[in-house]
Amino acid sequence: METAKENFERLCRQLECGQVRVAEKNDGHWVVNAWVKEEILKGFACGVLTDMSQGQFSFYDKDTIAPRTFSLDDKVRIVPGGSSVRRGAYLAPGVIVMPPAYVNIGAYVDSGTMIDSHALVGSCAQVGKNVHLAAASQLGGVLEPVGALPVIVEDNVFIGGNCGIYEGTIVEENAVIGTGVVINRSTAVYDAVNGGYITANAQGQIVIPAGAVVVAGSRPIVKGPGKEAGVHLYTPVIVKYRDEKTSGAITLEHLLR
Template structure:
């Protein structure tokens, strides 16, 4: 039997009505082994299947395993930083992080069980990484950042302060938010609903990336939804809205859009200087 088959079997029993108080020691061992595999980076909620940023597919059985850890666990009182909280799982043990050169500063940094952090990562406080998230080597999760359940953060990614990376746990067949290698997100960005950001892109502060907002790619001269191609510089601009024809909108109405251009060399140089400071 493999971990995948064990999780799949447990999922079918859960769908048939299995409850938390009916699980066996073997069931609990499967749930624990699954969390350990997530934390070791041995399994992931999504994997890249091709070269394009659109070539990501969800691992449905992994997302089901995460759901099982919610559905087949009992909520209990737990302690963190001298505060009692109630959850189905304790926070992740962090002893292995120091061995890999990864830092998580105190006073509010929280990593939930089932989250993976690679080598040489930095988590500034307060920040939060949810179950099933994958944070690649050399990534920076800055103050007040949230990395949602199942989100996939690549190597050498920089998440600016107060950035939200949304989670996509259900439906299990949907790929979560993807931030590919080398991406830099400015402070206050929001990436939600399975949006995918291509490698080495630089996104300006306070930009909202979601499949409902169009991306005007000036490089290929096309309008995209749900993803930003690799090696783009993206920022928010306002475009005319169709509701502007309504009498209530005197002078017109506008809606947000994302504009994408080539990454300029001076922008890359500024990013390299920032990297040097961190090193």
């Protein structure tokens, strides 16, 4: 009978080769595999704090969650300079990781994606093909509760520098998230093309529509002292939907891959 550590080791190998995922799309809808999250949490629980120091740098973590190692056979470019990928994370062939960047356990990063400097792919985040996660941007981790969908970024999405995508937000394919945009479940997104606000759905997720181009904006407080003071609240705004001009502006990124 397998021990908890042996079971967790097997799960990590399955995650690292893409055989198992924390979440996947079925019939057009994203579904979380809660059992995978449960096993990851068990892996933390059964681990023992150990010395993982390298040279002059001191590191201490659970022995079950060591940094992942790669070989040339993985066909992943990890540029020297301090990046780290944790056990149980999948990076497909063709992924590029610029230094320093961090990819946490349970994350899935598909082919052709670039993770730029100081970027974070949080625990269990799911990233599609040909995504650009620009410098200092963060995809938040959603490990608990186990039934909650993680942050999901679909194919061909461009996320600008210093963005934050949190709390199970879904960014659908071909969307463009402009520099400095922050999105979470409490952030209403205004669609200036179709009118109206996009708010969290019944599952508590904000869904950015396919092809949406989102920039940072604001909306005024409409009552109370805040209105009298002229205070505005931060609001991401969909200013257009992706067209040939938008696509042409980010084509240069592919030359860097």
